[in-house]
Amino acid sequence: MQRLMIADSSDIVRKVGKRILSELGFLVVEAEASQDALRNCQAELPNFLIVDAGLEGALDLIAGVRELPEGKNVRIFYCVIEADLKRMMAGKRAGADEFLLKPFDRKILTSVFGAHVAAA
Incomplete structure (x- = not known):
C-alpha cells in the first residue's frame, strides 16, 4: 500500500482528503504543521506528499524532504488556492513536482x- 501524507493546517481539508484517498487505496497520514510533517517524513517517507501553500513553513518542508535520504523519490504536490505564478514558482524551486488546486474534491483527487x- 502506498503512503501519502497531507500537510495542511485545516482539519476539514485533511479529513476530507484522507477519506477520499483512503478509499482509493492509500495509507494516509496527516500533519497539521510543517514541523510535524517533516518529523513524520524523517521517520518514514511517504510515496506522495500534499503540502498546502498556506501552511507556515511549507517551502521549508518541501526543501527539507528533498534533503532526506531517498527524499528525491517522494512525489510532492504543492496545493494552491489559485494559479498564482509567483507562489507556484517558489514551490517548484523548493522541489515540488506538481500542483494541486484547492478546494479539491473526489473527482479531482481521483483524477x-x-x-x-x-500503477502500484
Missing part, C-alpha cells in the same frame, strides 16, 4: 491519484 494507485 490525479487514481493512476498512481493503479
Whole structure:
C-alpha cells in the first residue's frame, strides 16, 4: 500500500482528503504543521506528499524532504488556492513536482491519484 501524507493546517481539508484517498487505496497520514510533517517524513517517507501553500513553513518542508535520504523519490504536490505564478514558482524551486488546486474534491483527487494507485 502506498503512503501519502497531507500537510495542511485545516482539519476539514485533511479529513476530507484522507477519506477520499483512503478509499482509493492509500495509507494516509496527516500533519497539521510543517514541523510535524517533516518529523513524520524523517521517520518514514511517504510515496506522495500534499503540502498546502498556506501552511507556515511549507517551502521549508518541501526543501527539507528533498534533503532526506531517498527524499528525491517522494512525489510532492504543492496545493494552491489559485494559479498564482509567483507562489507556484517558489514551490517548484523548493522541489515540488506538481500542483494541486484547492478546494479539491473526489473527482479531482481521483483524477490525479487514481493512476498512481493503479500503477502500484
